Amino acid sequence: MKIKDINISRLQGVLVLLARLIVGVTFIASGFAKAVDPWGTVYKFADYIGILGMSSLEPLITFGAFVLPLMEFLLGVFVLFGLYRRMAPMALAALMLVLTPLTFYLAVTDRMADCGCFGDVVVLSNWATFFKNLVLCVPIGYLVLRNRRIDCLYGPGVQWLVWAASMAFVLAIEYWGYTTQPLIDFRPFNVGEALYVGPQSDVDADEEFVFVYTKNG
Numbered sequence: 001m002k003i004k005d006i007n008i009s010r011l012q013g014v015l016v017l018l019a020r021l022i023v024g025v026t027f028i029a030s031g032f033a034k035a036v037d038p039w040g041t042v043y044k045f046a047d048y049i050g051i052l053g054m055s056s057l058e059p060l061i062t063f064g065a066f067v068l069p070l071m072e073f074l075l076g077v078f079v080l081f082g083l084y085r086r087m088a089p090m091a092l093a094a095l096m097l098v099l100t101p102l103t104f105y106l107a108v109t110d111r112m113a114d115c116g117c118f119g120d121v122v123v124l125s126n127w128a129t130f131f132k133n134l135v136l137c138v139p140i141g142y143l144v145l146r147n148r149r150i151d152c153l154y155g156p157g158v159q160w161l162v163w164a165a166s167m168a169f170v171l172a173i174e175y176w177g178y179t180t181q182p183l184i185d186f187r188p189f190n191v192g193e194a195l196y197v198g199p200q201s202d203v204d205a206d207e208e209f210v211f212v213y214t215k216n217g
Contacts, residue, residue: 024080
């Protein structure tokens, strides 16, 4: 093998590792942000269905709110550690073929404040989300073509343990967030957060506020 060929091969290997890092970390973060607050993901799914006029899919909202974060997290883990080197990039490419046009539609119409890609952890504008997806398509496309140049970090006998542990982790935090509270609360009004803080001069320390709730008179 010529020195030039060796250098090209090394460069491709470095690019594969870099693409794995970018894509894997992004999808792990995206999946975790949705999984940690499944109710927020449910509400966001409901917004999407309302905007797209797909009311027939409403019974699947909760199911989708659990499956999408799990899928994103697992595919991120697969890509980051080199598991399922052919399947994982192709699955992400198929996912981006759906998400990229959808985020472009939201950016053009501005019918939603944000896409909810990273839950309440990082709130991106619709145009920022669209360009983020465009950028991600580049390393994902490269991995579809070149990912098999670098071996998996784990052997075949350990791969199933990695995805099984990852799946158990995501399902556990989803269940906890759905039945109790988010394991990590990134919401703007989490426990202990003041709902309203006005100017100090507007509130008298000795002043009392009485709220009266009435129903049916």
